[in-house]
Amino acid sequence: MTQQGVRWTTDQVLAMAPDAASRKAGSKLGAAGPWSATGSSDEGAVWGLCKGSGSRPYQTIVDTGAGAGGGAGPAYKCSCPSRKFPCKHALGLLLLWAGGDAQLPAGGTPPDWAEQWLEGRRKRAESKEAAAAAPDSAAPPADPEAVRRRAERRAQRISAGVTELEQRLADLLRGGLAQAEQAGYGMWDEAAARMVDAQAPGLAARVRELGAIPGSGPGWPVRLLEECALLHLLDQGWLHRDELPDDLAATVRTRVGLSPQATAAPARDHWLVLSQYDSADGHLTTRRVWLYGTASERTALLLSYGAAGRAPSLALPVGLTLDAAVSRHPGAGSLRAELGGQFGVPSPSPVRPAGVDVAGALAAYGRALTDDPWLVSWPVTLADVIPTQDPDGGWQLADSDGKSALPVTAQAIASPGLWRLAALSGGGPVTVFGECGHTGFRPLSTWTPDDAAEVISLC
Known part of the structure; x- marks a missing residue:
């Protein structure tokens, strides 16, 4: 097998869309x-010319791994004016590349x-590697x-x-x-603006979210009081x-809005991409x-951002593994990390996280809350659960023995991914990765119930 390894599946490509x-x-x-003029190289590069509305075709190239750049994740370049990454031409x-040699041959020269x-x-x-190897030649601190x-000064503000x-x-x-319901969003927006002025964006975001609670349905005063x-x-x-x-002080600083820096030594591992999704x-x-x-059996969270309608630049193929170095951020129970250099192109792996039952998922979330009381959810892999409708018309993931179940979040119920999960299950048990929190469980990916154990994104 060449360094390029296997080609991505259609689902893995579409999961990269911003x-x-x-x-579409x-x-x-x-x-x-x-x-x-399409082709691909053994080092993981894919290129082609796409006819557009103009007289000249768009030049599109994708580096599917670390073959050319050794950077964090795939990279894209297209001569079209789109501000999205990847653009529709790259997708x-x-x-086309995912269709195999018949549609786009391998072993070509760019x-x-x-x-x-x-x-x-x-x-x-190479410049980054040289700078890292020779810190004395870097810019003065x-x-x-x-x-x-x-x-x-910022701490005082x-x-x-x-x-x-x-x-x-x-x-x-x-x-x-009761006055919160009468005041509407204005009261909270003003308070959030004051937190922005105080350079505490984390507090501003939490305050802004309070405005949606009053009048949100039965029991809103209790929810507002909790928040x-x-x-x-x-x-x-x-x-x-x-x-x-x-560790707890580092968590507080992060929650307030101070940007943490990765301090732990980079941990090289084969990292399986479990899920990728956006929120705006x-x-x-x-x-x-x-x-x-x-190898380490650790879970890590990568965050990237896009402002003013731009999609975040980091995009990784769900279901493939990256031979890469990851540095963890400080904080009690923090899973936040930074992706460092990669040492090869993404490749498949039969390894999956060890699954737990519903009780185990709730226990894991509870333990995480002791380290971070402001935690909204915790990553969990549920094993042998069956998606079923509950008596109230909602959905839940029930243990195969029927003893316990986790409600599915309203956000997930409104997503087509839940129906895909139900179809894959066919009424039988499946393994599901997702986020377990106080509002329920949000399924993010699952595995096909066969020997291949392909990861299927539900986002």
Whole structure:
């Protein structure tokens, strides 16, 4: 087998799409009709010319792994004006490549325009490696005293904002929660803006979410009170951060909105890409990628962001493994990590995470909450569960013995992925990876019930 390894499946390609519109447009370009001068190399590069609306075809190239650049994840280049990564042309080219040698042959030599881009990636990768190997030749470090003063000024601004927020929460509870329903979003938007001014974006996001709770249905005062209590706990954690254990203090700083830096030594492993999905808040698109170390049996979370309608640049093929180095962020029970260099192209692996039953999933989430009380969900692999409808019309994942079940989140019920999971199950037990939280379980991926054990994305 060449270094390129197996080609991606259609599902793995479509899972890389930044949004539904790109997925649909890319699917239309996954046939040979608009393409010419296509090919792929043993090092993982795929290229082609796609006929568009103009007189000149779009030059499209994809580095499917670390073959040319040694970077974090696949990379794309297209001469089209799209701001999405990958664009529809890159998706169409990958779909063509996924069809096998009959549609796009292997073992080719990149044309000059593609080779120039690949060579640029190689040089940048070599420069990074050289800089890492020779730290003395790097740029001089910032003045530590100036760094300390900036950090101190920001901490003072955050403390002032936290003190103001505590007063707002006290006024709300003193006047009664009913006033929150009458005030609408305005009260919370104003408070969130003040947290932005205080350079505490994490607090701003949590405050902004409170505005959607009043009037959200039966029991909203209880939900609002719970969220206010968690916000108060975070405020107090920040004000008393010097008294906390180091890991918990790091968690508080992260939750407030200070960007953590990966401090642990990079851990090289074969990381299975379990899931990838995006969420948007109107200003920022966040991409969450879950990895599982096949040797270390550790789970890691990669986050990347895209602003103002741009999709995040990091995109990894769900179901394949990456031979890569991953550095963990500090924090109590933190799974957040940074993807470092890769040492080969993505490849398949028969390894999957060890599954647990419903009780085991709840216990894992409970243990994680002791380290991070503000945790919304925790990654869990459920083994031998059956998707079924509950008496109220919702959905749940039940243990095969019928003793326990986890409700499926409303967000997942509205997704077509749940119906795909039900179809794959056919009424029988399946293994499902997802996020277990206080609102239920969100299925993110599953495995085909056969010896091949292919990972199927449910996002």
